Amino acid sequence: MALAVTMAACGSSSSDSGPAVEPGDPSLTGSPIKLMVIAQLTATNQAETPQTVSAAKASASAINARGGIGGRPLQILSCDDKVDANAAAACARKAVSDGAVATVGQVSAMGAAINPVLQQNGMANIGPYPLSASDFSSPSSFPLCAGGPAAIAGVARNLGTNGAETVGLAYFGNAAGATSVPFVTTGLAGTGAKAGPKVPVPPGTADLAPVAAATTKGADAAVLALQPDDAVHFVQVARQSGNTAKLGMPAQDPGLFKKLGGAGDGLYVATQFAPQSSSVPGIKQFLADMEKYARGTRLDDYALNAWLGVQAFEKMLAQQKPATIDTATVKAGMSRLVNLDLGGVVAPYTTTKESEMPGLNRIFGPQVQLGTIKNGQIVTDGKWVNPFLPASGG
Known part of the structure:
Protein backbone atom coordinates (compact mmCIF):
# COMPACT_ATOMS: atom_id res chain seq x y z
CA MET A 1 0.00 0.00 0.00
CA ALA A 2 2.66 2.48 0.96
CA LEU A 3 5.12 3.34 -1.76
CA ALA A 4 7.38 6.26 -2.52
CA VAL A 5 5.37 9.37 -3.27
CA THR A 6 7.99 12.11 -3.13
CA MET A 7 10.85 10.64 -5.11
CA ALA A 8 11.32 8.68 -8.31
CA ALA A 9 13.70 5.93 -7.32
CA CYS A 10 16.79 5.33 -9.42
CA GLY A 11 20.20 3.74 -8.98
CA SER A 12 25.15 -6.01 -10.72
CA SER A 13 26.68 -4.13 -7.93
CA SER A 14 29.71 -1.97 -7.40
CA SER A 15 31.70 -2.29 -4.23
CA ASP A 16 33.07 0.46 -2.05
CA SER A 17 35.83 2.46 -3.69
CA GLY A 18 36.87 4.31 -0.54
CA PRO A 19 39.51 3.46 2.04
CA ALA A 20 39.52 0.03 3.64
CA VAL A 21 38.78 1.68 6.98
CA GLU A 22 37.13 5.05 7.46
CA PRO A 23 39.52 7.72 8.82
CA GLY A 24 39.82 7.78 12.57
CA ASP A 25 42.07 6.86 15.47
CA PRO A 26 45.15 5.04 14.06
CA SER A 27 45.23 2.93 17.21
CA LEU A 28 42.18 1.00 16.02
CA THR A 29 43.73 -2.31 15.14
CA GLY A 30 40.87 -4.78 15.54
CA SER A 31 39.15 -6.36 12.57
CA PRO A 32 36.77 -3.90 10.86
CA ALA A 146 8.02 6.68 8.19
CA GLY A 147 8.65 7.90 4.65
CA GLY A 148 6.07 9.33 2.28
CA PRO A 149 2.96 8.21 4.20
CA ALA A 150 3.86 10.18 7.34
CA ALA A 151 5.15 13.16 5.37
CA ILE A 152 1.95 13.48 3.32
CA ALA A 153 -0.34 12.87 6.30
CA GLY A 154 1.73 15.38 8.28
CA VAL A 155 1.39 18.12 5.69
CA ALA A 156 -2.37 17.56 5.56
CA ARG A 157 -2.51 17.67 9.37
CA ASN A 158 -0.56 20.93 9.36
CA LEU A 159 -2.95 22.55 6.89
CA GLY A 160 -6.05 21.21 8.62
CA THR A 161 -5.01 22.50 12.03
CA ASN A 162 -4.09 25.91 10.63
CA GLY A 163 -7.42 27.04 9.26
CA ALA A 164 -7.77 25.15 5.98
CA GLU A 165 -11.31 24.03 5.23
CA THR A 166 -10.86 22.06 2.00
CA VAL A 167 -7.49 20.57 1.06
CA GLY A 168 -6.65 19.58 -2.50
CA LEU A 169 -3.86 17.23 -3.53
CA ALA A 170 -1.43 17.36 -6.44
CA TYR A 171 0.35 14.01 -6.58
CA PHE A 172 3.01 12.27 -8.63
CA GLY A 173 1.06 10.82 -11.52
CA ASN A 174 1.66 7.11 -11.33
CA ALA A 175 0.41 4.14 -9.30
CA ALA A 176 2.93 4.79 -6.52
CA GLY A 177 1.98 8.45 -6.34
CA ALA A 178 -1.70 7.55 -6.05
CA THR A 179 -0.98 5.93 -2.69
CA SER A 180 -0.66 9.44 -1.24
CA VAL A 181 -4.44 9.98 -1.58
CA PRO A 182 -5.59 8.08 1.55
CA PHE A 183 -2.83 9.63 3.66
CA VAL A 184 -4.26 13.11 3.07
CA THR A 185 -7.58 11.90 4.44
CA THR A 186 -5.77 10.29 7.36
CA GLY A 187 -3.91 13.48 8.16
CA LEU A 188 -7.06 15.58 8.07
CA ALA A 189 -8.89 13.35 10.56
CA GLY A 190 -10.01 15.35 13.56
CA THR A 191 -9.08 18.72 12.08
CA GLY A 192 -12.50 19.65 10.72
CA ALA A 193 -11.08 20.06 7.21
CA LYS A 194 -12.11 17.86 4.28
CA ALA A 195 -10.28 16.52 1.25
CA GLY A 196 -10.75 18.39 -2.02
CA PRO A 197 -9.61 17.86 -5.63
CA LYS A 198 -7.06 15.15 -6.35
CA VAL A 199 -4.92 15.92 -9.39
CA PRO A 200 -2.31 13.50 -10.82
CA VAL A 201 0.75 15.25 -12.28
CA PRO A 202 2.99 13.50 -14.81
CA PRO A 203 6.65 14.05 -13.85
CA GLY A 204 8.31 16.93 -15.64
CA THR A 205 5.04 18.62 -16.65
CA ALA A 206 6.18 21.84 -18.32
CA ASP A 207 3.22 24.05 -17.41
CA LEU A 208 1.90 23.60 -13.89
CA ALA A 209 -0.36 26.65 -13.89
CA PRO A 210 -3.42 24.61 -14.94
CA VAL A 211 -2.50 21.98 -12.35
CA ALA A 212 -2.32 24.61 -9.61
CA ALA A 213 -5.71 25.99 -10.64
CA ALA A 214 -7.31 22.52 -10.73
CA THR A 215 -5.84 21.48 -7.37
CA THR A 216 -7.18 24.55 -5.59
CA LYS A 217 -10.54 24.74 -7.38
CA GLY A 218 -13.05 24.92 -4.56
CA ALA A 219 -10.23 24.40 -2.07
CA ASP A 220 -8.40 26.90 0.11
CA ALA A 221 -5.31 24.70 0.58
CA ALA A 222 -3.29 22.02 -1.21
CA VAL A 223 -0.80 19.27 -0.41
CA LEU A 224 1.99 18.91 -2.97
CA ALA A 225 3.06 15.26 -3.10
CA LEU A 226 5.29 15.79 -6.11
CA GLN A 227 8.86 15.41 -7.25
CA PRO A 228 10.79 18.14 -5.39
CA ASP A 229 11.48 20.25 -8.49
CA ASP A 230 7.87 19.96 -9.61
CA ALA A 231 6.70 21.05 -6.16
CA VAL A 232 8.96 24.11 -6.37
CA HIS A 233 7.59 24.90 -9.83
CA PHE A 234 4.01 24.50 -8.55
CA VAL A 235 4.58 27.01 -5.76
CA GLN A 236 6.22 29.49 -8.10
CA VAL A 237 3.46 29.45 -10.72
CA ALA A 238 0.72 29.49 -8.09
CA ARG A 239 2.13 32.58 -6.42
CA GLN A 240 2.89 34.30 -9.71
CA SER A 241 -0.75 33.86 -10.74
CA GLY A 242 -2.01 35.36 -7.48
CA ASN A 243 -3.27 32.05 -6.08
CA THR A 244 -3.57 32.60 -2.32
CA ALA A 245 -4.39 29.04 -1.24
CA LYS A 246 -2.36 27.66 1.66
CA LEU A 247 0.25 25.30 0.20
CA GLY A 248 2.12 22.48 1.94
CA MET A 249 4.80 19.95 1.02
CA PRO A 250 7.12 17.43 2.67
CA ALA A 251 10.38 18.98 3.87
CA GLN A 252 12.83 16.52 2.38
CA ASP A 253 15.56 18.75 0.96
CA PRO A 254 16.19 22.01 2.87
CA GLY A 255 17.99 23.46 -0.15
CA LEU A 256 14.76 23.55 -2.16
CA PHE A 257 13.23 26.20 0.07
CA LYS A 258 16.16 28.52 -0.52
CA LYS A 259 15.50 28.18 -4.25
CA LEU A 260 11.98 29.48 -3.71
CA GLY A 261 13.10 32.70 -2.05
CA GLY A 262 10.18 34.79 -0.84
CA ALA A 263 7.68 32.57 -2.66
CA GLY A 264 8.44 29.86 -0.13
CA ASP A 265 7.66 31.93 2.95
CA GLY A 266 4.57 30.62 4.72
CA LEU A 267 4.65 27.15 3.15
CA TYR A 268 3.34 24.49 5.51
CA VAL A 269 5.67 21.53 5.89
CA ALA A 270 6.10 18.23 7.70
CA THR A 271 9.60 16.98 8.42
CA GLN A 272 10.49 13.44 9.45
CA PHE A 273 13.71 14.59 11.08
CA ALA A 274 14.44 17.55 13.32
CA PRO A 275 15.18 20.55 11.05
CA GLN A 276 18.83 21.08 10.26
CA SER A 277 18.43 24.59 11.66
CA SER A 278 17.48 23.17 15.06
CA SER A 335 14.42 -5.89 17.48
CA ARG A 336 14.71 -5.14 21.21
CA LEU A 337 15.23 -1.38 21.26
CA VAL A 338 13.31 0.65 23.84
CA ASN A 339 13.35 4.46 23.68
CA LEU A 340 16.70 4.60 21.90
CA ASP A 341 17.92 8.19 22.05
CA LEU A 342 19.08 9.33 18.61
CA GLY A 343 20.02 12.81 19.70
CA GLY A 344 16.61 14.33 19.02
CA VAL A 345 16.91 13.80 15.25
CA VAL A 346 13.86 11.55 15.51
CA ALA A 347 11.57 10.73 18.42
CA PRO A 348 12.81 8.05 20.87
CA TYR A 349 12.93 4.81 18.90
CA THR A 350 11.30 1.56 20.09
CA THR A 351 11.11 -1.63 18.03
CA THR A 352 9.61 -4.16 20.44
CA LYS A 353 6.10 -3.79 18.99
CA GLU A 354 5.09 -3.48 15.36
CA SER A 355 2.58 -0.94 14.10
CA GLU A 356 -0.99 -2.12 13.67
CA MET A 357 -1.41 -0.18 10.42
CA PRO A 358 -1.98 -2.62 7.53
CA GLY A 359 1.03 -2.75 5.25
CA LEU A 360 2.95 -0.32 7.46
CA ASN A 361 3.78 -2.68 10.32
CA ARG A 362 7.49 -1.81 10.32
CA ILE A 363 6.91 1.87 11.02
CA PHE A 364 8.44 2.20 14.46
CA GLY A 365 8.78 5.98 14.31
CA PRO A 366 5.60 7.50 12.81
CA GLN A 367 6.17 10.96 14.27
CA VAL A 368 6.86 14.13 12.29
CA GLN A 369 7.37 17.75 13.18
CA LEU A 370 5.01 20.33 11.68
CA GLY A 371 6.14 23.79 10.73
CA THR A 372 6.43 26.52 8.14
CA ILE A 373 9.10 28.03 5.94
CA LYS A 374 10.57 31.38 6.93
CA ASN A 375 13.45 32.98 5.07
CA GLY A 376 14.22 29.69 3.36
CA GLN A 377 14.42 27.68 6.58
CA ILE A 378 12.16 25.13 8.27
CA VAL A 379 10.73 26.45 11.52
CA THR A 380 8.96 24.06 13.90
CA ASP A 381 8.09 24.06 17.61
CA GLY A 382 10.19 20.93 18.12
CA LYS A 383 7.19 18.76 19.06
CA TRP A 384 6.68 15.31 17.59
CA VAL A 385 3.21 14.53 16.21
CA ASN A 386 1.79 11.22 15.01
CA PRO A 387 -0.20 12.17 11.87
CA PHE A 388 -1.76 8.72 11.63
CA LEU A 389 -3.83 9.42 14.75
CA PRO A 390 -6.81 11.85 14.73
CA ALA A 391 -5.77 15.40 15.48
CA SER A 392 -7.08 15.27 19.03
CA GLY A 393 -4.78 12.34 19.74
CA GLY A 394 -1.85 13.19 17.49
Whole structure:
Protein backbone atom coordinates (compact mmCIF):
# COMPACT_ATOMS: atom_id res chain seq x y z
CA MET A 1 0.00 0.00 0.00
CA ALA A 2 2.66 2.48 0.96
CA LEU A 3 5.12 3.34 -1.76
CA ALA A 4 7.38 6.26 -2.52
CA VAL A 5 5.37 9.37 -3.27
CA THR A 6 7.99 12.11 -3.13
CA MET A 7 10.85 10.64 -5.11
CA ALA A 8 11.32 8.68 -8.31
CA ALA A 9 13.70 5.93 -7.32
CA CYS A 10 16.79 5.33 -9.42
CA GLY A 11 20.20 3.74 -8.98
CA SER A 12 25.15 -6.01 -10.72
CA SER A 13 26.68 -4.13 -7.93
CA SER A 14 29.71 -1.97 -7.40
CA SER A 15 31.70 -2.29 -4.23
CA ASP A 16 33.07 0.46 -2.05
CA SER A 17 35.83 2.46 -3.69
CA GLY A 18 36.87 4.31 -0.54
CA PRO A 19 39.51 3.46 2.04
CA ALA A 20 39.52 0.03 3.64
CA VAL A 21 38.78 1.68 6.98
CA GLU A 22 37.13 5.05 7.46
CA PRO A 23 39.52 7.72 8.82
CA GLY A 24 39.82 7.78 12.57
CA ASP A 25 42.07 6.86 15.47
CA PRO A 26 45.15 5.04 14.06
CA SER A 27 45.23 2.93 17.21
CA LEU A 28 42.18 1.00 16.02
CA THR A 29 43.73 -2.31 15.14
CA GLY A 30 40.87 -4.78 15.54
CA SER A 31 39.15 -6.36 12.57
CA PRO A 32 36.77 -3.90 10.86
CA ILE A 33 33.04 -4.08 11.48
CA LYS A 34 31.43 -3.76 8.08
CA LEU A 35 28.16 -2.05 7.16
CA MET A 36 26.85 -1.69 3.61
CA VAL A 37 24.91 1.16 2.01
CA ILE A 38 22.74 0.09 -0.94
CA ALA A 39 21.62 3.09 -2.97
CA GLN A 40 21.05 4.41 -6.46
CA LEU A 41 24.52 5.69 -7.25
CA THR A 42 24.72 6.00 -11.05
CA ALA A 43 21.23 7.16 -11.98
CA THR A 44 21.00 9.57 -14.89
CA ASN A 45 18.59 12.00 -13.28
CA GLN A 46 18.10 13.98 -10.07
CA ALA A 47 17.36 10.83 -8.09
CA GLU A 48 21.01 9.79 -7.89
CA THR A 49 21.94 9.61 -4.20
CA PRO A 50 25.73 9.35 -3.65
CA GLN A 51 25.30 11.58 -0.59
CA THR A 52 24.09 8.53 1.32
CA VAL A 53 27.49 6.85 1.07
CA SER A 54 29.36 10.05 1.93
CA ALA A 55 27.18 10.62 4.99
CA ALA A 56 27.51 7.03 6.22
CA LYS A 57 31.27 7.27 5.87
CA ALA A 58 31.33 10.58 7.74
CA SER A 59 29.31 9.00 10.53
CA ALA A 60 31.69 6.02 10.70
CA SER A 61 34.74 8.29 10.62
CA ALA A 62 33.44 10.24 13.62
CA ILE A 63 32.80 7.00 15.51
CA ASN A 64 36.28 5.74 14.64
CA ALA A 65 37.75 9.01 15.88
CA ARG A 66 36.02 8.36 19.22
CA GLY A 67 37.63 4.94 19.51
CA GLY A 68 35.49 2.87 17.18
CA ILE A 69 33.34 0.03 18.45
CA GLY A 70 35.21 -1.47 21.38
CA GLY A 71 38.50 -0.63 19.68
CA ARG A 72 37.37 -1.98 16.30
CA PRO A 73 36.93 0.38 13.34
CA LEU A 74 33.79 0.71 11.28
CA GLN A 75 34.07 0.20 7.54
CA ILE A 76 31.40 1.39 5.11
CA LEU A 77 30.86 -0.62 1.94
CA SER A 78 28.57 0.61 -0.84
CA CYS A 79 26.68 -0.95 -3.70
CA ASP A 80 24.76 0.52 -6.64
CA ASP A 81 21.25 -0.84 -7.22
CA LYS A 82 21.25 0.63 -10.77
CA VAL A 83 17.45 0.85 -10.61
CA ASP A 84 17.37 -2.83 -11.38
CA ALA A 85 15.91 -5.61 -9.27
CA ASN A 86 18.63 -8.09 -10.24
CA ALA A 87 21.39 -5.60 -9.41
CA ALA A 88 19.70 -4.74 -6.11
CA ALA A 89 19.44 -8.41 -5.13
CA ALA A 90 23.10 -8.81 -6.08
CA CYS A 91 23.91 -5.93 -3.73
CA ALA A 92 22.14 -7.72 -0.88
CA ARG A 93 24.05 -10.92 -1.63
CA LYS A 94 27.28 -8.92 -1.76
CA ALA A 95 26.56 -7.49 1.69
CA VAL A 96 26.42 -11.09 2.92
CA SER A 97 29.49 -12.33 1.05
CA ASP A 98 31.59 -9.30 2.00
CA GLY A 99 30.91 -9.89 5.68
CA ALA A 100 28.70 -6.91 6.47
CA VAL A 101 26.79 -7.31 9.73
CA ALA A 102 23.93 -5.10 8.47
CA THR A 103 22.94 -2.69 5.75
CA VAL A 104 22.40 0.96 6.67
CA GLY A 105 20.88 4.09 5.15
CA GLN A 106 19.47 2.36 2.08
CA VAL A 107 17.91 4.52 -0.64
CA SER A 108 16.43 2.11 -3.16
CA ALA A 109 12.99 1.43 -4.58
CA MET A 110 14.08 -2.20 -4.98
CA GLY A 111 13.27 -3.25 -1.44
CA ALA A 112 11.25 -6.19 -2.78
CA ALA A 113 14.49 -7.58 -4.23
CA ILE A 114 16.78 -6.59 -1.34
CA ASN A 115 14.85 -7.44 1.80
CA PRO A 116 14.12 -11.13 1.05
CA VAL A 117 17.85 -11.78 0.60
CA LEU A 118 18.64 -10.02 3.85
CA GLN A 119 15.86 -11.88 5.65
CA GLN A 120 17.03 -15.22 4.32
CA ASN A 121 20.50 -14.47 5.72
CA GLY A 122 19.30 -13.07 9.04
CA MET A 123 20.59 -9.56 8.31
CA ALA A 124 19.02 -6.30 9.51
CA ASN A 125 18.33 -3.42 7.15
CA ILE A 126 18.97 -0.47 9.50
CA GLY A 127 17.46 2.86 8.53
CA PRO A 128 16.31 2.26 4.96
CA TYR A 129 14.60 5.37 3.67
CA PRO A 130 11.32 3.56 2.96
CA LEU A 131 10.55 3.69 -0.75
CA SER A 132 8.83 0.36 -1.34
CA ALA A 133 6.09 -1.68 0.26
CA SER A 134 8.72 -4.18 1.40
CA ASP A 135 10.54 -1.53 3.42
CA PHE A 136 7.33 -1.00 5.41
CA SER A 137 6.65 -4.71 6.00
CA SER A 138 9.78 -6.90 5.82
CA PRO A 139 10.96 -8.42 9.14
CA SER A 140 14.49 -7.30 8.16
CA SER A 141 13.51 -3.65 7.81
CA PHE A 142 14.07 -1.10 10.60
CA PRO A 143 13.27 2.31 9.07
CA LEU A 144 14.09 5.27 11.31
CA CYS A 145 11.44 7.44 9.66
CA ALA A 146 8.02 6.68 8.19
CA GLY A 147 8.65 7.90 4.65
CA GLY A 148 6.07 9.33 2.28
CA PRO A 149 2.96 8.21 4.20
CA ALA A 150 3.86 10.18 7.34
CA ALA A 151 5.15 13.16 5.37
CA ILE A 152 1.95 13.48 3.32
CA ALA A 153 -0.34 12.87 6.30
CA GLY A 154 1.73 15.38 8.28
CA VAL A 155 1.39 18.12 5.69
CA ALA A 156 -2.37 17.56 5.56
CA ARG A 157 -2.51 17.67 9.37
CA ASN A 158 -0.56 20.93 9.36
CA LEU A 159 -2.95 22.55 6.89
CA GLY A 160 -6.05 21.21 8.62
CA THR A 161 -5.01 22.50 12.03
CA ASN A 162 -4.09 25.91 10.63
CA GLY A 163 -7.42 27.04 9.26
CA ALA A 164 -7.77 25.15 5.98
CA GLU A 165 -11.31 24.03 5.23
CA THR A 166 -10.86 22.06 2.00
CA VAL A 167 -7.49 20.57 1.06
CA GLY A 168 -6.65 19.58 -2.50
CA LEU A 169 -3.86 17.23 -3.53
CA ALA A 170 -1.43 17.36 -6.44
CA TYR A 171 0.35 14.01 -6.58
CA PHE A 172 3.01 12.27 -8.63
CA GLY A 173 1.06 10.82 -11.52
CA ASN A 174 1.66 7.11 -11.33
CA ALA A 175 0.41 4.14 -9.30
CA ALA A 176 2.93 4.79 -6.52
CA GLY A 177 1.98 8.45 -6.34
CA ALA A 178 -1.70 7.55 -6.05
CA THR A 179 -0.98 5.93 -2.69
CA SER A 180 -0.66 9.44 -1.24
CA VAL A 181 -4.44 9.98 -1.58
CA PRO A 182 -5.59 8.08 1.55
CA PHE A 183 -2.83 9.63 3.66
CA VAL A 184 -4.26 13.11 3.07
CA THR A 185 -7.58 11.90 4.44
CA THR A 186 -5.77 10.29 7.36
CA GLY A 187 -3.91 13.48 8.16
CA LEU A 188 -7.06 15.58 8.07
CA ALA A 189 -8.89 13.35 10.56
CA GLY A 190 -10.01 15.35 13.56
CA THR A 191 -9.08 18.72 12.08
CA GLY A 192 -12.50 19.65 10.72
CA ALA A 193 -11.08 20.06 7.21
CA LYS A 194 -12.11 17.86 4.28
CA ALA A 195 -10.28 16.52 1.25
CA GLY A 196 -10.75 18.39 -2.02
CA PRO A 197 -9.61 17.86 -5.63
CA LYS A 198 -7.06 15.15 -6.35
CA VAL A 199 -4.92 15.92 -9.39
CA PRO A 200 -2.31 13.50 -10.82
CA VAL A 201 0.75 15.25 -12.28
CA PRO A 202 2.99 13.50 -14.81
CA PRO A 203 6.65 14.05 -13.85
CA GLY A 204 8.31 16.93 -15.64
CA THR A 205 5.04 18.62 -16.65
CA ALA A 206 6.18 21.84 -18.32
CA ASP A 207 3.22 24.05 -17.41
CA LEU A 208 1.90 23.60 -13.89
CA ALA A 209 -0.36 26.65 -13.89
CA PRO A 210 -3.42 24.61 -14.94
CA VAL A 211 -2.50 21.98 -12.35
CA ALA A 212 -2.32 24.61 -9.61
CA ALA A 213 -5.71 25.99 -10.64
CA ALA A 214 -7.31 22.52 -10.73
CA THR A 215 -5.84 21.48 -7.37
CA THR A 216 -7.18 24.55 -5.59
CA LYS A 217 -10.54 24.74 -7.38
CA GLY A 218 -13.05 24.92 -4.56
CA ALA A 219 -10.23 24.40 -2.07
CA ASP A 220 -8.40 26.90 0.11
CA ALA A 221 -5.31 24.70 0.58
CA ALA A 222 -3.29 22.02 -1.21
CA VAL A 223 -0.80 19.27 -0.41
CA LEU A 224 1.99 18.91 -2.97
CA ALA A 225 3.06 15.26 -3.10
CA LEU A 226 5.29 15.79 -6.11
CA GLN A 227 8.86 15.41 -7.25
CA PRO A 228 10.79 18.14 -5.39
CA ASP A 229 11.48 20.25 -8.49
CA ASP A 230 7.87 19.96 -9.61
CA ALA A 231 6.70 21.05 -6.16
CA VAL A 232 8.96 24.11 -6.37
CA HIS A 233 7.59 24.90 -9.83
CA PHE A 234 4.01 24.50 -8.55
CA VAL A 235 4.58 27.01 -5.76
CA GLN A 236 6.22 29.49 -8.10
CA VAL A 237 3.46 29.45 -10.72
CA ALA A 238 0.72 29.49 -8.09
CA ARG A 239 2.13 32.58 -6.42
CA GLN A 240 2.89 34.30 -9.71
CA SER A 241 -0.75 33.86 -10.74
CA GLY A 242 -2.01 35.36 -7.48
CA ASN A 243 -3.27 32.05 -6.08
CA THR A 244 -3.57 32.60 -2.32
CA ALA A 245 -4.39 29.04 -1.24
CA LYS A 246 -2.36 27.66 1.66
CA LEU A 247 0.25 25.30 0.20
CA GLY A 248 2.12 22.48 1.94
CA MET A 249 4.80 19.95 1.02
CA PRO A 250 7.12 17.43 2.67
CA ALA A 251 10.38 18.98 3.87
CA GLN A 252 12.83 16.52 2.38
CA ASP A 253 15.56 18.75 0.96
CA PRO A 254 16.19 22.01 2.87
CA GLY A 255 17.99 23.46 -0.15
CA LEU A 256 14.76 23.55 -2.16
CA PHE A 257 13.23 26.20 0.07
CA LYS A 258 16.16 28.52 -0.52
CA LYS A 259 15.50 28.18 -4.25
CA LEU A 260 11.98 29.48 -3.71
CA GLY A 261 13.10 32.70 -2.05
CA GLY A 262 10.18 34.79 -0.84
CA ALA A 263 7.68 32.57 -2.66
CA GLY A 264 8.44 29.86 -0.13
CA ASP A 265 7.66 31.93 2.95
CA GLY A 266 4.57 30.62 4.72
CA LEU A 267 4.65 27.15 3.15
CA TYR A 268 3.34 24.49 5.51
CA VAL A 269 5.67 21.53 5.89
CA ALA A 270 6.10 18.23 7.70
CA THR A 271 9.60 16.98 8.42
CA GLN A 272 10.49 13.44 9.45
CA PHE A 273 13.71 14.59 11.08
CA ALA A 274 14.44 17.55 13.32
CA PRO A 275 15.18 20.55 11.05
CA GLN A 276 18.83 21.08 10.26
CA SER A 277 18.43 24.59 11.66
CA SER A 278 17.48 23.17 15.06
CA SER A 279 19.79 22.94 18.06
CA VAL A 280 19.17 19.33 19.09
CA PRO A 281 22.41 17.43 19.81
CA GLY A 282 22.04 14.99 16.92
CA ILE A 283 21.69 17.70 14.29
CA LYS A 284 24.68 19.57 15.69
CA GLN A 285 26.73 16.38 15.51
CA PHE A 286 25.53 15.59 11.99
CA LEU A 287 26.51 19.00 10.67
CA ALA A 288 29.88 18.89 12.43
CA ASP A 289 30.66 15.41 11.12
CA MET A 290 29.68 16.34 7.58
CA GLU A 291 31.77 19.52 7.70
CA LYS A 292 34.81 17.60 8.95
CA TYR A 293 34.60 14.42 6.90
CA ALA A 294 32.34 15.09 3.89
CA ARG A 295 32.36 18.80 3.18
CA GLY A 296 30.36 19.72 0.09
CA THR A 297 27.97 16.77 0.36
CA ARG A 298 24.32 17.51 -0.31
CA LEU A 299 22.67 17.72 3.11
CA ASP A 300 19.18 16.42 2.39
CA ASP A 301 17.09 13.85 4.27
CA TYR A 302 18.80 10.95 2.48
CA ALA A 303 22.19 12.07 3.78
CA LEU A 304 20.84 12.68 7.29
CA ASN A 305 19.09 9.30 7.29
CA ALA A 306 22.26 7.45 6.24
CA TRP A 307 24.36 9.24 8.86
CA LEU A 308 21.70 8.43 11.46
CA GLY A 309 21.62 4.76 10.44
CA VAL A 310 25.28 4.36 11.38
CA GLN A 311 24.69 6.25 14.64
CA ALA A 312 21.72 3.99 15.40
CA PHE A 313 23.94 0.95 14.92
CA GLU A 314 26.48 2.29 17.43
CA LYS A 315 23.80 3.29 19.94
CA MET A 316 22.02 -0.04 19.59
CA LEU A 317 25.23 -1.83 20.55
CA ALA A 318 25.64 0.46 23.55
CA GLN A 319 22.07 -0.21 24.70
CA GLN A 320 21.91 -3.93 24.00
CA LYS A 321 25.54 -4.87 24.77
CA PRO A 322 25.74 -8.06 22.66
CA ALA A 323 28.60 -10.40 23.56
CA THR A 324 29.55 -10.66 19.89
CA ILE A 325 28.80 -8.52 16.86
CA ASP A 326 27.46 -10.48 13.92
CA THR A 327 24.37 -10.51 11.73
CA ALA A 328 22.31 -12.48 14.24
CA THR A 329 23.13 -10.35 17.29
CA VAL A 330 22.70 -7.11 15.35
CA LYS A 331 19.27 -8.08 14.08
CA ALA A 332 18.24 -9.33 17.52
CA GLY A 333 19.48 -6.12 19.11
CA MET A 334 17.60 -3.97 16.62
CA SER A 335 14.42 -5.89 17.48
CA ARG A 336 14.71 -5.14 21.21
CA LEU A 337 15.23 -1.38 21.26
CA VAL A 338 13.31 0.65 23.84
CA ASN A 339 13.35 4.46 23.68
CA LEU A 340 16.70 4.60 21.90
CA ASP A 341 17.92 8.19 22.05
CA LEU A 342 19.08 9.33 18.61
CA GLY A 343 20.02 12.81 19.70
CA GLY A 344 16.61 14.33 19.02
CA VAL A 345 16.91 13.80 15.25
CA VAL A 346 13.86 11.55 15.51
CA ALA A 347 11.57 10.73 18.42
CA PRO A 348 12.81 8.05 20.87
CA TYR A 349 12.93 4.81 18.90
CA THR A 350 11.30 1.56 20.09
CA THR A 351 11.11 -1.63 18.03
CA THR A 352 9.61 -4.16 20.44
CA LYS A 353 6.10 -3.79 18.99
CA GLU A 354 5.09 -3.48 15.36
CA SER A 355 2.58 -0.94 14.10
CA GLU A 356 -0.99 -2.12 13.67
CA MET A 357 -1.41 -0.18 10.42
CA PRO A 358 -1.98 -2.62 7.53
CA GLY A 359 1.03 -2.75 5.25
CA LEU A 360 2.95 -0.32 7.46
CA ASN A 361 3.78 -2.68 10.32
CA ARG A 362 7.49 -1.81 10.32
CA ILE A 363 6.91 1.87 11.02
CA PHE A 364 8.44 2.20 14.46
CA GLY A 365 8.78 5.98 14.31
CA PRO A 366 5.60 7.50 12.81
CA GLN A 367 6.17 10.96 14.27
CA VAL A 368 6.86 14.13 12.29
CA GLN A 369 7.37 17.75 13.18
CA LEU A 370 5.01 20.33 11.68
CA GLY A 371 6.14 23.79 10.73
CA THR A 372 6.43 26.52 8.14
CA ILE A 373 9.10 28.03 5.94
CA LYS A 374 10.57 31.38 6.93
CA ASN A 375 13.45 32.98 5.07
CA GLY A 376 14.22 29.69 3.36
CA GLN A 377 14.42 27.68 6.58
CA ILE A 378 12.16 25.13 8.27
CA VAL A 379 10.73 26.45 11.52
CA THR A 380 8.96 24.06 13.90
CA ASP A 381 8.09 24.06 17.61
CA GLY A 382 10.19 20.93 18.12
CA LYS A 383 7.19 18.76 19.06
CA TRP A 384 6.68 15.31 17.59
CA VAL A 385 3.21 14.53 16.21
CA ASN A 386 1.79 11.22 15.01
CA PRO A 387 -0.20 12.17 11.87
CA PHE A 388 -1.76 8.72 11.63
CA LEU A 389 -3.83 9.42 14.75
CA PRO A 390 -6.81 11.85 14.73
CA ALA A 391 -5.77 15.40 15.48
CA SER A 392 -7.08 15.27 19.03
CA GLY A 393 -4.78 12.34 19.74
CA GLY A 394 -1.85 13.19 17.49
